Amino acid sequence: MSSLSKLRVRLRVNGEEHEMLVPVEKTLLEVLREDMGLTGTKHGCELGECGACAVLVDGKPVLSCLALPVELEGHEIMTVEGLAAAGRMHPLQEAFADLGAAQCGYCTPGFLLAAKSLLEQSSDPTRDEIKDALAGNLCRCTGYIKIYEAVELAARRMRSGSETAPEQAVLYGR
Amino acid sequence: MMRLPAFTYAAPRSIDEAARILAGEGPQAMLVAGGTDLYPNMKRRQQSPRVLIGLRGIRELSGITGIPTTGLSIGACTTLTDLSTHRLVVESYPALSRAVRTISTPILRNMGTIGGNICLDTRCNYYDQSYEWRRAINFCMKCDGDTCWVAPSSRTCLAVNSSDSVPLLCAIGATVRLAGTHGHREIAMRDFYNKDGIRYINKQPDEIVTHIALPPVNGWSATYHKLARRGSFDFPVLGVAVAMWRDPDGTVLDARIYLNAVASAPVEAAEARQALIGHKPTPDLIAHASHLASINAKPMDNTDLDYAWRKKMVRVYVRRALNGLS
Ligand SMILES: Cc1cc2nc3c(=O)[nH]c(=O)nc-3n(C[C@H](O)[C@H](O)[C@H](O)COP(=O)(O)OP(=O)(O)OC[C@H]3O[C@@H](n4cnc5c(N)ncnc54)[C@H](O)[C@@H]3O)c2cc1C
Ligand code: SF4
Ligand code: FES
Ligand code: FES
Numbered sequence: 001m002s003s004l005s006k007l008r009v010r011l012r013v014n015g016e017e018h019e020m021l022v023p024v025e026k027t028l029l030e031v032l033r034e035d036m037g038l039t040g041t042k043h044g045c046e047l048g049e050c051g052a053c054a055v056l057v058d059g060k061p062v063l064s065c066l067a068l069p070v071e072l073e074g075h076e077i078m079t080v081e082g083l084a085a086a087g088r089m090h091p092l093q094e095a096f097a098d099l100g101a102a103q104c105g106y107c108t109p110g111f112l113l114a115a116k117s118l119l120e121q122s123s124d125p126t127r128d129e130i131k132d133a134l135a136g137n138l139c140r141c142t143g144y145i146k147i148y149e150a151v152e153l154a155a156r157r158m159r160s161g162s163e164t165a166p167e168q169a170v171l172y173g174r
Numbered sequence: 175m176m177r178l179p180a181f182t183y184a185a186p187r188s189i190d191e192a193a194r195i196l197a198g199e200g201p202q203a204m205l206v207a208g209g210t211d212l213y214p215n216m217k218r219r220q221q222s223p224r225v226l227i228g229l230r231g232i233r234e235l236s237g238i239t240g241i242p243t244t245g246l247s248i249g250a251c252t253t254l255t256d257l258s259t260h261r262l263v264v265e266s267y268p269a270l271s272r273a274v275r276t277i278s279t280p281i282l283r284n285m286g287t288i289g290g291n292i293c294l295d296t297r298c299n300y301y302d303q304s305y306e307w308r309r310a311i312n313f314c315m316k317c318d319g320d321t322c323w324v325a326p327s328s329r330t331c332l333a334v335n336s337s338d339s340v341p342l343l344c345a346i347g348a349t350v351r352l353a354g355t356h357g358h359r360e361i362a363m364r365d366f367y368n369k370d371g372i373r374y375i376n377k378q379p380d381e382i383v384t385h386i387a388l389p390p391v392n393g394w395s396a397t398y399h400k401l402a403r404r405g406s407f408d409f410p411v412l413g414v415a416v417a418m419w420r421d422p423d424g425t426v427l428d429a430r431i432y433l434n435a436v437a438s439a440p441v442e443a444a445e446a447r448q449a450l451i452g453h454k455p456t457p458d459l460i461a462h463a464s465h466l467a468s469i470n471a472k473p474m475d476n477t478d479l480d481y482a483w484r485k486k487m488v489r490v491y492v493r494r495a496l497n498g499l500s
Contacts, residue, residue: 005182005183007183023180024181024182024183025177025178025179025180025181026177026178027177027178027213030175030177043175046175046176046217047176047214047217047218048210048213048214048278048282049407051279051281054281060255060284061280061281061284062281062284062285063210063281063282063285066208066209066210066213066214066285067209067285068183068209068228070183070185070228071209071228071230114280114281132280133280135279135280135405135406135407136278136279136280136281136282136406136407137281138407
């Protein structure tokens with residue numbers, strides 16, 4: 001399809017400045033995956049109905065399938081690729097792996113980012129607060145319980161500053 | 175990938191500039207705020223503007239000013255998250271905060287705005303479909319076709335107003351402020367909508383919604399009850415908003431009941447209101463008023479869930495709302 005106009009946009013993604021020429025109608029999801037090679041962000045419904053494409057903009061989750069790069073200049077964008085720091089997984093990623101909160105894994109990037117935003121506002125969220133914060137992400141595999149438990153475990157580890165393996169009782173559910 | 179059609183994008187910095195561009199470009203242009211309604215529609219080719227005018231760079235359109243004793247003014251581009259968590263809204267207009275929190279999901283509420291919510295396109299099972307799906311039924315009157323598949327004899331489109339904030343804003347007596355190239359005007363929320371799924375709002379082509387004004391609280395209390403298939407994501411298939419003003423002895427001095435998602439415009443339950451005014455809301459009176467309200471609702475077979483059942487639920491939801499305030 002021919003584009004009426006290509007725009008030069010400057011995006012800050014995972015702490016790095018990127019400048020590129022893209023058709024204005026390309027969504028952030030398309031630009032991340034197709035122009036920047038950041039395929040960690042998934043495409044599901046592409047209509048706002050699943051949360052697979054969630055990224056953080058200035059620390060808050062938004063749907064990249066309904067966001068235009070031209071509207072996001074000057075903002076800080078974070079994708080799942082930006083979660084690990086200094087070669088180390090984020091505590092949420094470790095907890096998701098430890099507790100089997102990712103099965104097929106397709107929904108995982110969106111969940112991780114929505115959960116990261118929650119834990120930044122509240123270091124010890126209740127189960128209900130976690131459910132509310134993750135109400136915009138669909139998972140067809142896990143049944144959600146393991147995801148809630150993983151967020152709780154990550155929160156616990158982040159509060160205590162330890163990122164070591166959990167006790168068995170935590171690992172095999174309550 | 176479902177891609178957006180091509181367009182050019184304008185990012186005005188002021189309301190005047192936006193109104194000028196909108197007037198200059200004519201019908202090929204559309205406003206966009208959060209894009210959470212428009213972009214899915216564009217991906218399905220239900221709407222295909224050649225020019226988009228993005229409103230989020232206009233400072234004067236965001237934020238909330240005023241105090242509850244004289245009323246609040248909400249900028250049209252205030253996000254649903256910022257609106258529903260604003261301290262004054264949570265404390266003094268708790269029903270509005272709760273109604274807005276029922277909209278879709280927390281992620282979507284970080285993007286969607288209140289201006290976009292009150293201008294939300296009407297919805298219908300024959301319209302909210304992909305281009306290929308709609309082409310397979312030879313389209314419908316609302317877009318690209320000429321028959322209404324819900325009621326083939328109908329001369330108007332019956333697509334449904336599906337906003338969660340609109341019935342509540344109507345019930346509490348909010349007003350809409352608009353700006354265009356010919357100046358400003360203010361209109362009551364309840365007069366902003368038409369019973370026509372295609373021309374569903376009373377807005378001139380060059381007008382922009384700038385603010386939603388909330389009246390002073392003044393002893394009124396309000397509530398909103400939503401029926402939807404799931405607790406998140408889903409649009410209402412019935413929304414019931416009630417605002418009530420009562421004497422300290424319990425007598426109803428005034429009450430406004432609005433039903434949404436049952437027609438192209440929010441529906442006022444006027445007979446139920448008359449039945450309540452001047453009386454104490456006993457269980458019998460509430461049952462009677464709920465029955466009267468349900469007569470006003472004529473849901474069609476064009477949203478999720480069985481329409482006969484949705485009609486029955488009007489009485490149940492109005493009763494629950496009235497009980498909650500009594
Ligand atoms: C999966 C999903 C679920 C949803 N669930 C709900 C729900 O449960 N309840 C609900 O109420 N809504 C729901 N929505 C609809 C929508 O997301 C919200 O109504 C949102 O508030 C729309 O705001 P926006 O800023 O994103 O609108 P946009 O998409 O930017 O605009 C919507 C319309 O309003 C016009 N417009 C926007 N701003 C202005 C303005 N200032 N002046 C004049 N016209 C303007 C646009 O031209 C467009 O026609 C849902 C959407 C999706 C994708
Ligand atoms: S009510 Fe009729 S005309 Fe309107 S969108 Fe549905 S099928 Fe089309
Ligand atoms: S791909 Fe964006 S919400 Fe489903
Ligand atoms: S792990 Fe498969 S969708 Fe969530």
